[in-house]
Amino acid sequence: MRSSIDLEIRPETEAAPATIVDGTVFRINSGNYHVQTEEHGVVICKLRGNLKKELVYSTSGSRAKRVDSAKKRRDTDPIAVGEHVRIDPDLAMIEEILPRRTEIARESPSQRGQHTLVANLDHLFVACAAKEPQPDPWLLDRFLVMAESADITASIVVNKIDLVDSGEEESLRLRMAVYERAGYRIWYVSARENIGIDDLRAELRDKISAFAGPSGVGKSRMINALCPGLDLRVGDIGYITYKGRHTTTSAELIPLEEGKAGWVADTPGLRQLEFWQVDKEDIQYCFPEFKPYLGECRFADCRHLDELGCAICAARDEGKIDERRYRSFVELSTL
Template sequence: MSKRKLSRQQRWRIEKIQAERARRAEQLDARDADRLAAGEYGPEQPGRVIAHFGRTLDVGPEGEGDAVRCHLRANLEGLVTGDRVIWRAARDGSGVVVARAERDNVLERPDARGQLKPVAANIDQILIVFAVEPAPHANLIDRYLVAAEATGIAPVLVLNKIDLLPEAGGELRELLGRYEALGYPVVATTTARADGLTALLARLDGRTSVFVGQSGVGKSSLIDRLLPDEELRIGALSKDSRKGTHTTTTARLYRLPASDGGELIDSPGIREFGLVHLDEQQVTEGFIEFRDHLGRCRFRDCRHRHEPGCALLAAVERGEIHPERFASYRRIVDTLDES
């Protein structure tokens, strides 16, 4: 689809707006330099971006302390929640961010135009939440795992609402065993019991985490229990559709009071996590049990369908790849072809 051509007047207006924004940023930066030189700012110190609001952001000091509303130096762009920064406190209680530290990783999602946009940084684990009700499907879990693997951030499976499980565990326990055999951590939790978050809290200790998962699995309820002092709204679970809705609007980093140094980054842009930005090769590599077999097919352009000498098909026949996981992989790739 070709881009719409702009008229000369439209281009002039856009350039004028951009120039005005640049001028204001330069003036702000010049005032910062004057105030820094005058000693109005304290020494440089490390911090973490708690939330982002355009040219201003909340920065949490390292260790204990309340977040400080800071603005950015003009040469700093693209900061996101979770970024580690260097900042200086002002006498009036505000601050200025002067540098960004190197990122361990960044979590991105497509914007309305399909361009990848960073939404959070320096995350230790992605907690994929599913529940006894609505009943999870293996293909849906696989989709979230593939999306998580593409980020390079460790995924963890969280089974919520275990109070609804039958005593024997049923097919769901069997399904979880399949993922545990692949090396994925699995945590069981419920908000219906006082001790229902014990295993989850242990997993959150000392780590920065994000929750993802389909609507209705109880992400907001879990977060509400983990952050009892925060004003988090919980979407209603419809008795008819058994689906919930989230209402959080801004990516924000929370320090978990009941854990040892645990932090949580939450926003709808993170919770709604999909595969639309991935290609077939990335999906293939997202199935971790495939990796030892990739590159061993007879044909370089093998698509792992019916080609002779396909290393993945041979691994399925030998029992090294579970046939249901391979079938799930094929459904995901077929969906990419359709779109």
């Protein structure tokens, strides 16, 4: 018999390393983050506490990186739909938020910074109607400038093309041609009659896309047509609500087709995007037709407001830049 001091010493068993997988946040609801992963399908996660705070790391080169301090909790959710994250599927916990490629944001309700509506957005479709209501080019310019400022590809979708006759359609296409000359692709569709929807759906495939525009242009009906079986409720003024468990206060990426790549973003804030995050000095870069003339003005600090030797104004006078689009630039840059 062994004595009490003659005990067998066994090596400690190392804990199995956590399994970390990548995923995309496609729905946020009441602090729950629905993450789509390749390995585990959908995992409903919580956010690790330190990711809710602004961490200040050491900058000393003589010691390992560590947190020196943690500022107060963020005023807005640090995660948006479209976010690429790393999660621990066993703990259902988001461990890391990966860097964003793009984002669409608005001012937070507390007015202490920005609230990101959609992260990693590939394509913003700015929606208007051929009729009922008539297209508002000034509002259209506003949405396009926001997309340009966020470095997001933008296109224009003209819905309700079935409501206009051939003469009205010809006039509409002439008015919209200024955007084609600026480099924007225009889609003429009818969600009600399923005109042009298949081609538009093909454009959305393998991307995170979103629709923005004023009420009444048929955004909800277009999303219904693009995503069969979704059944979003269509309101009299184009306001979207979800049946059953969904509400207009929750953000979500809607799968384009079951089992196929592609998402359509729907968040309440995308319906009325504020202009707050665009610097006035940068608006000149948000009109694609201006780009050949930027840097050609006589004075480096030219504001393009009819200053002497302004290349933008000269191009306008020569008909190379549309007069109305130029006036839209002036309005936006002098707000």
